[in-house]
Amino acid sequence: MSYTNVRKIGNKEAIWFLVILFVSKILFADINRYVGQSGTAAYIQTIWCAFLAAVIFIVTATLSGEHDIFQASYLALGNVGMKIVGIIISLMLLLNAGVMMRVYAEIISSIALPDASEFFILVALVIAAAFAAFSGIGTLGAYSFAAGIVLVATLSAILILNIPNYDLSNIYPVLGNGIGSILSGVDGLSVYADVFLVFLMATHFSKGTSAKKAGLRAIIISGVVITATTFLYILTVPYPAATEFSLPILEIAFDVNLDVIFQRAEGLFLFLWIFSGFIVIGAYICFSILSFERSFNLSDRRGVIGVFLLIGLGVAMSMESVSLQRDLYAAFYMAFTAVSYGLPLAVFGIRKLRGR
Amino acid sequence: MIRDLFLYKEPNESYSFDIKTERAENGTLPSMTEVSTKIDENLAYAKALLSYPKNGDIVIREFNVVVEEDTLRGFVVCADGLSGSAMINDNVLMPLMCLSDLERNHGESTEDYICRRLIPHVRLNKKTDINALLEAVNFGDCAVFIDTLSVGFGMDVKAWAHRSIGEPQNETVIQGPHEGFNEMIRNNTALIRKTLNTSNLVMENVTLGKTSKTYSAVCYLKNVANSSLVDEVMYRLKNIDVEYMLSSLNLMQYIEESTYLSIPQMVATERPDRVCNALVEGRVAIVVNGSPQVLIVPTTIFDMATSPEDMYLRFPYSLLVRIVRIAAIILSLLAPAVFIAIMNFHQELILTDILFALSKARSAVPFSSLVELLLMELSFELIKEAGIRVPGPVGSTLGIVGGLILGQAAVSANIVSPIMIIVVAITGIASFAIPSYQLSFSFRFMRFVYTFAAALAGFFGIFAVMFVDTLLIVNTKSFGAPYAVPLAPRTRSRISNIFFTEPIWKGGKRPDYLEPKDDRDSPRISRKWKYKKR
Numbered sequence: 001m002s003y004t005n006v007r008k009i010g011n012k013e014a015i016w017f018l019v020i021l022f023v024s025k026i027l028f029a030d031i032n033r034y035v036g037q038s039g040t041a042a043y044i045q046t047i048w049c050a051f052l053a054a055v056i057f058i059v060t061a062t063l064s065g066e067h068d069i070f071q072a073s074y075l076a077l078g079n080v081g082m083k084i085v086g087i088i089i090s091l092m093l094l095l096n097a098g099v100m101m102r103v104y105a106e107i108i109s110s111i112a113l114p115d116a117s118e119f120f121i122l123v124a125l126v127i128a129a130a131f132a133a134f135s136g137i138g139t140l141g142a143y144s145f146a147a148g149i150v151l152v153a154t155l156s157a158i159l160i161l162n163i164p165n166y167d168l169s170n171i172y173p174v175l176g177n178g179i180g181s182i183l184s185g186v187d188g189l190s191v192y193a194d195v196f197l198v199f200l201m202a203t204h205f206s207k208g209t210s211a212k213k214a215g216l217r218a219i220i221i222s223g224v225v226i227t228a229t230t231f232l233y234i235l236t237v238p239y240p241a242a243t244e245f246s247l248p249i250l251e252i253a254f255d256v257n258l259d260v261i262f263q264r265a266e267g268l269f270l271f272l273w274i275f276s277g278f279i280v281i282g283a284y285i286c287f288s289i290l291s292f293e294r295s296f297n298l299s300d301r302r303g304v305i306g307v308f309l310l311i312g313l314g315v316a317m318s319m320e321s322v323s324l325q326r327d328l329y330a331a332f333y334m335a336f337t338a339v340s341y342g343l344p345l346a347v348f349g350i351r352k353l354r355g356r
Numbered sequence: 357m358i359r360d361l362f363l364y365k366e367p368n369e370s371y372s373f374d375i376k377t378e379r380a381e382n383g384t385l386p387s388m389t390e391v392s393t394k395i396d397e398n399l400a401y402a403k404a405l406l407s408y409p410k411n412g413d414i415v416i417r418e419f420n421v422v423v424e425e426d427t428l429r430g431f432v433v434c435a436d437g438l439s440g441s442a443m444i445n446d447n448v449l450m451p452l453m454c455l456s457d458l459e460r461n462h463g464e465s466t467e468d469y470i471c472r473r474l475i476p477h478v479r480l481n482k483k484t485d486i487n488a489l490l491e492a493v494n495f496g497d498c499a500v501f502i503d504t505l506s507v508g509f510g511m512d513v514k515a516w517a518h519r520s521i522g523e524p525q526n527e528t529v530i531q532g533p534h535e536g537f538n539e540m541i542r543n544n545t546a547l548i549r550k551t552l553n554t555s556n557l558v559m560e561n562v563t564l565g566k567t568s569k570t571y572s573a574v575c576y577l578k579n580v581a582n583s584s585l586v587d588e589v590m591y592r593l594k595n596i597d598v599e600y601m602l603s604s605l606n607l608m609q610y611i612e613e614s615t616y617l618s619i620p621q622m623v624a625t626e627r628p629d630r631v632c633n634a635l636v637e638g639r640v641a642i643v644v645n646g647s648p649q650v651l652i653v654p655t656t657i658f659d660m661a662t663s664p665e666d667m668y669l670r671f672p673y674s675l676l677v678r679i680v681r682i683a684a685i686i687l688s689l690l691a692p693a694v695f696i697a698i699m700n701f702h703q704e705l706i707l708t709d710i711l712f713a714l715s716k717a718r719s720a721v722p723f724s725s726l727v728e729l730l731l732m733e734l735s736f737e738l739i740k741e742a743g744i745r746v747p748g749p750v751g752s753t754l755g756i757v758g759g760l761i762l763g764q765a766a767v768s769a770n771i772v773s774p775i776m777i778i779v780v781a782i783t784g785i786a787s788f789a790i791p792s793y794q795l796s797f798s799f800r801f802m803r804f805v806y807t808f809a810a811a812l813a814g815f816f817g818i819f820a821v822m823f824v825d826t827l828l829i830v831n832t833k834s835f836g837a838p839y840a841v842p843l844a845p846r847t848r849s850r851i852s853n854i855f856f857t858e859p860i861w862k863g864g865k866r867p868d869y870l871e872p873k874d875d876r877d878s879p880r881i882s883r884k885w886k887y888k889k890r
Contacts, residue, residue, distance in 0.1 A: 124813065132827060146840070278820070
């Protein structure tokens with residue numbers, strides 16, 4: 001029992017927090033990317049990507065030892081090095097939060113609030129992110145456990161309600177565009193890029209929580225969910241038509257014929273989209289602030305929350321057109337993936353080498 | 357009068373009174389902390405402190421005590437109406453005035469002689485602090501002072517009239533005990549002690565309020581409750597700097613973590629069985645004199661949603677009731693908001709037939725669905741608020757007038773649609789199914805927030821408020837225990853238990869987030885008769 005406000009994250013909470021971050025990606029066009037590369041074998045590519053992500057993660061986690069990325073960068077690169085690493089991570093997450101805000105707002109505006117201004121939605125997202133940032137990572141982690149289960153259950157509900165639309169003949173040819181296209185589809189690793197966040201939250205872990213265990217289990221659980229969803233999407237929409245939809249899960253929700261009070265299941269998708277949006281944006285802002293706080297030894301993070309949120313909002317509003325926003329999102333997403341896997345590996349690797 | 361028309365008359369000066377500025381002065385009261393050996397000093401101080409004879413209910417009776425050859429003066433102070441005259445006559449005045457010429461044992465002091473042989477009262481305190489003795493008079497004690505003695509005697513002779521132990525007003529059950537707390541602290545502590553019947557039950561006394569000195573008791577099982585939790589409760593109670601503490605519901609606001617959160621962070625119950633169950637789990641109860649509500653800490657939001665009757669129902673019924681209650685909570689909070697969101701933003705989500713029916717029902721109503729809903733909700737809140745205050749026999753009339761006549765008339769006049777009446781009625785009924793009165797209050801408030809959010813941005817607005825609301829709940833703590841535990845954060849306690857029930861013999865594990873000294877309240881196999889060889 002603790003009478004202070006510092007809340008620690010347990011194993012299960014860390015796992016579900018990461019699961020939300022991973023699985024929220026398939027609400028975007030990530031399933032389409034798998035289907036575009038591997039055709040009807042997209043679900044095999046998701047397994048392959050999950051496997052690769054797990055391997056890279058295990059290597060990184062093994063190199064990390066007991067240190068988080070800030071401690072490791074301090075040991076490997078000194079104080080200045082730690083500050084540079086901190087700034088890179090902080091900026092990367094902040095920019096990502098801004099881009100995500102715009103993407104989420106754009107979709108909410110188009111599917112739920114066509115008459116509302118996007119700025120209004122962005123402001124609502126910023127307010128929600130502010131609450132998340134003030135609550136801190138411990139609370140967000142605790143929240144994610146409950147929210148993660150609810151979100152995965154909602155996704156499962158959409159998939160279960162869609163059972164009448166599954167057509168087994170859609171999985172042929174089983175190997176889709178061929179084994180080569182499956183194996184070369186490593187850009188699908190981007191779905192699990194957020195796993196590096198476990199190396200940031202080591203100081204927030206409660207006793208007995210292991211970054212390695214949490215990250216690996218999160219990849220496995222998400223891998224199962226993403227593979228199942230991709231497989232069921234292929235069963236619902238035949239290839240190559242499956243590559244045409246920018247929001248595959250929404251497409252499945254559209255196909256569901258509820259016929260009891262509600263016609264279809266878009267309401268469930270909306271719930272998934274909005275809730276995951278709040279958590280993802282809140283998490284990016286939170287970790288961006290955490291990274292800044294750790295790098296510069298801030299005694300109180302609350303002072304910078306407002307500034308970070310304003311920068312995030314500024315980034316979101318700086319994208320003038322939808323096409324610019326999509327291009328920027330795609331480019332940024334790839335850069336984010338490269339840094340997410342590469343930076344921890346490099347920092348922990350250098351620390352290990354220097355340690356010898 | 358005719359003369360007044362022609363002759364001037366000085367106008368009458370109208371009388372007016374204004375309160376003059378004044379500050380408290382410590383002037384006239386003589387300073388005294390200890391009982392004096394001179395009876396006149398004690399008497400003068402008692403009269404000054406208790407504003408005697410200005411205070412009509414304060415009684416001071418002077419008498420003489422004969423101790424061997426000496427005749428000592430004495431006086432007794434009590435408050436009429438609070439103390440029992442018969443007890444004072446039989447246990448104080450009669451022995452002191454009539455039996456005081458008994459032979460004294462060799463070497464026995466006057467003080468011991470009076471205390472051990474003359475006053476037969478069971479709750480007798482010997483004190484040197486004159487202020488403590490005289491202040492206790494305000495709580496039904498009497499104080500006795502004898503000349504030449506440097507101590508006074510305080511006796512508990514409380515005998516004021518109070519409400520008898522009856523059925524709880526706000527937590528009625530069909531099955532289970534029907535005893536409820538009343539306003540007397542000792543009645544309430546006695547109800548707890550007789551139910552638990554264990555020497556491990558500790559009831560630590562605390563006084564709250566500098567002026568009111570309200571008696572309170574912190575109750576816990578010393579072999580179960582976490583010591584740091586008990587210490588924290590005592591620490592918070594002892595560090596409240598306030599003049600008056602009139603009720604446990606006031607106290608709640610002084611000791612809770614997040615005052616601005618709409619959801620209460622501790623259970624206030626009128627049921628001894630609920631308190632006993634909480635104590636057995638390792639929680640702490642706070643009993644405050646003058647309040648029939650006993651506070652239980654720490655509390656989670658899931659405790660708020662449970663009814664004391666759950667313990668007494670057979671497992672399947674209890675399960676069914678819990679499911680109904682969860683539905684009630686969701687409906688009472690979200691039904692109007694979802695209706696507004698669908699009608700204003702997401703018409704495409706519902707079946708076309710239902711949409712046509714809704715549109716047809718609303719076609720004659722001149723207001724937007726939000727205004728319509730607010731009108732109905734306001735009327736419903738008015739009926740509820742008025743219903744609390746009207747005398748019993750008028751209550752049913754108010755229900756008929758408010759519910760049937762106004763509702764029917766409003767529909768006929770096309771002010772509201774029938775579907776809106778259904779939505780508001782379902783919401784109202786659902787809010788009555790929530791077992792905690794305070795939680796249902798919180799939901800009443802949050803329902804309006806959700807409704808406005810829905811009117812502003814449909815489902816997006818609802819989910820945005822839901823995200824912030826649930827995040828605040830997860831972020832809150834009740835005396836060290838996270839408010840949404842064991843769900844968020846996840847602990848070892850079973851999640852299924854918070855939503856559903858299981859057969860009572862399967863329980864036995866205390867909530868782990870309370871960190872009790874003993875993990876279990878009963879062994880893994882409690883039904884030993886089933887496995888024991890005869």
